Amino acid sequence: MVTARQLPGGDDTIVALATATGRGAIAVIRLSGARAISIARALGAYAGVSDPHPRRATRVALRHPNGEPLDDALITWFAAPRSYTGDDVVEISTHGGHVVPALVLAACVAAGARPATPGEFTRRAVLNGRMDLVQAEAVADLIDARSTAMHRQALSQLDGGLSRRLLALRDEVIQLEALIAYDIDFPEEDDGPIAPARIQNAAESLRDALRALMNTAPRGAVLRDGVLVVIAGPPNAGKSSLFNALLGESRALVTPIAGTTRDAIEAVLDRAPLPLRFVDTAGLRDTDDAIERLGIEVSTRYLGQAQVVLACGASEADIEATRHVIATRTPGVIIPVRTKADLDASVPSGSVQRVSAETGQGLRDLLEAIDGAAASGAVMLSTGDDVLVTRERHRAGLAAAHDELTEFLLAWESGALPAPVAAVHLYAAREALSDLIGIVDTEDVLDRVFRDFCIGK
Numbered sequence: 456m457v458t459a460r461q462l463p464g465g466d467d468t469i470v471a472l473a474t475a476t477g478r479g480a481i482a483v484i485r486l487s488g489a490r491a492i493s494i495a496r497a498l499g500a501y502a503g504v505s506d507p508h509p510r511r512a513t514r515v516a517l518r519h520p521n522g523e524p525l526d527d528a529l530i531t532w533f534a535a536p537r538s539y540t541g542d543d544v545v546e547i548s549t550h551g552g553h554v555v556p557a558l559v560l561a562a563c564v565a566a567g568a569r570p571a572t573p574g575e576f577t578r579r580a581v582l583n584g585r586m587d588l589v590q591a592e593a594v595a596d597l598i599d600a601r602s603t604a605m606h607r608q609a610l611s612q613l614d615g616g617l618s619r620r621l622l623a624l625r626d627e628v629i630q631l632e633a634l635i636a637y638d639i640d641f642p643e644e645d646d647g648p649i650a651p652a653r654i655q656n657a658a659e660s661l662r663d664a665l666r667a668l669m670n671t672a673p674r675g676a677v678l679r680d681g682v683l684v685v686i687a688g689p690p691n692a693g694k695s696s697l698f699n700a701l702l703g704e705s706r707a708l709v710t711p712i713a714g715t716t717r718d719a720i721e722a723v724l725d726r727a728p729l730p731l732r733f734v735d736t737a738g739l740r741d742t743d744d745a746i747e748r749l750g751i752e753v754s755t756r757y758l759g760q761a762q763v764v765l766a767c768g769a770s771e772a773d774i775e776a777t778r779h780v781i782a783t784r785t786p787g788v789i790i791p792v793r794t795k796a797d798l799d800a801s802v803p804s805g806s807v808q809r810v811s812a813e814t815g816q817g818l819r820d821l822l823e824a825i826d827g828a829a830a831s832g833a834v835m836l837s838t839g840d841d842v843l844v845t846r847e848r849h850r851a852g853l854a855a856a857h858d859e860l861t862e863f864l865l866a867w868e869s870g871a872l873p874a875p876v877a878a879v880h881l882y883a884a885r886e887a888l889s890d891l892i893g894i895v896d897t898e899d900v901l902d903r904v905f906r907d908f909c910i911g912k
Contacts, residue, residue: 468494469575470568471911472556479551484559485911486545487576490567492532495545497566498559500530509534517549519562526555540576541583574908581893588893589618592846595908596679601723602730605678611841617849618892620668620842624856625888627661628881635878655867662860668844669853675845677762681723681732682829685757685787688767688777693794696812697767698722698735701822719753731825734761761787763828765821769795774807788828792821852891859884 468488474481486494492501500515501507509532517525529548538544549555564570577591586594593612600606612618634654686694702722720735736754758764764787768774774791781789790808797811808824810817844850863880866872 467569468567469571470494470560470563471571471576472560473546473911474551474556476553476556477551478553482549482551482556484547484549484556484563485576486547486563486568487538487540487542487571487579488568489543491543491545494563494566494568495530495532495547498525498547498562500545507532509537512548517547517559517562519558520566525558525562526550528559536583536585539585540579541585542579571910573910574905574912577908577912578905586613587615587618589621589849589891590615591893591905592848593617594912596845598909598912602678602681602725604725604728604730608675608678608843608845612845616842617844621888621892624661624664624668625885625892625894627657627664628856628885628888631657631661632878632881632885635874635881651867655864658860658864658867662857662864665853665857665860668842669850669857671843672845672847672850675843675849677729678843679845681730682763682825683732683734683757683761683787684763684765684825685734685736685754685761685785686765686767687736687754687758687781688765688792688794689773692767692769692773692777693812694767695720695735697765697792697794697810698733700810700812700815700818701733719757726822726826728826729829731822731829755784758785758787761785763787763825764789765792765825766790767792767794769793769798771807790821790824790828849891852887855887856884859887 466489468486468490470484470486473483473485492507495501497520498515499518500513502515507513512529512531515528515530517528519525526549528550531546531548533539533544533546535541535543547559549559560570574591574595577586577594580586581588581591590613593609596605596609597613600609631654634657686698688694698720702724722733724731724733734757736757758781764781764785766774766777766781766789768777768791771793774793778789778791791806793807793809795811795813796809796816797814808817808821810821812818844853859880863877863884866877866880867874
């Protein structure tokens with residue numbers, strides 16, 4: 456595997472703002488590369504110090520290489536290879552805001568740094584062996600986490616939980632390849648030195664392990680995005696009011712005018728054991744309004760993906776009408792919800808949840824009902840395994856390895872192919888797993904992983 460410096464631009468020292476832009480107490484500018492220290496010196500750091508201490512914050516009066524004063528800042532050097540990227544890294548902590556960080560960034564560029572591309576710091580960390588691709592994706596997941604459940608999973612992945620599982624599976628493929636190679640090298644022995652059933656059993660066990668890990672993808676998706684809870688019902692049924700009440704803030708426009716919601720509105724409620732992703736949808740009805748029809752089409756798409764659907768209505772008739780409309784449009788668990796309970800003292804029948812967005816009546820019971828529906832529906836709350844697949848790239852790589860193991864078993868059981876030819880499928884399975892972890896240096900894979908990273912990370 457190549458290192459960062461062997462790639463085009465890998466010898467450059469890169470710079471980026473590592474904190475969010477805008478008004479704030481401090482901002483952090485990060486430099487990485489062989490010239491990080493010399494650029495820091497050009498900005499006035501370590502004046503008269505020939506051998507600065509790594510990992511020690513030093514106060515410095517920053518100035519532009521042309522001598523213009525910039526800020527009173529702190530600067531810290533992380534020496535290679537014990538840094539985030541594996542190269543020399545310098546972090547400059549300045550006052551926050553828009554102007555100061557921008558001026559310091561410009562000064563770094565003037566001193567010889569190049570603006571970093573999205574994810575370039577973490578990409579260098581991968582290429583320099585500081586982490587693998589799965590751990591790099593965990594960094595992005597940690598930044599993007601919208602719930603404590605996803606935060607915990609990202610930390611576990613960053614710690615190498617999924618990486619270790621993938622490496623163990625890859626080692627099993629290599630062991631199987633070794634058995635095949637040994638069998639090929641000793642063809643003169645009866646049935647070979649390795650019993651064919653042993654190879655078959657090992658391949659089946661490995662295929663089952665790949666399938667088991669691949670099957671955690673739905674739970675991983677729920678941790679990333681939340682249990683999809685669609686709020687459905689006719690116009691003016693109190694859906695947007697319920698949406699706002701469940702979230703505890705005004706996210707959807709609430710008016711007495713039917714058909715106000717023209718599109719779907721999403722928000723995540725961080726809740727144990729799993730986050731809930733609520734979607735407020737357009738009212739379900741026949742309409743001549745072209746824009747409203749588009750909103751209803753969006754609602755239908757969400758219904759097709761929902762794990763839980765709240766069938767809302769201000770009356771028993773509305774609820775039944777909603778259930779009838781959505782019954783064939785969703786695979787999710789349907790919970791009937793009687794909205795505006797503060798305006799109606801009648802007792803609903805069956806398992807109807809009675810709520811009031813105005814008074815808060817029934818909201819806690821409804822949330823508990825949603826948790827229960829998620830547990831009994833398509834969302835498994837417990838898999839007995841903390842290692843989960845959280846990205847489509849992971850699932851696709853495991854599926855490719857699983858399919859290659861299946862093809863190998865078909866060839867091995869039937870004897871239709873010589874052992875060296877059948878073993879090609881094992882090689883392909885190993886490469887699929889290697890590609891996942893980043894053992895194989897594939898530029899297009901790296902590009903896909905890092906294109907959505909934020910600049911500065």
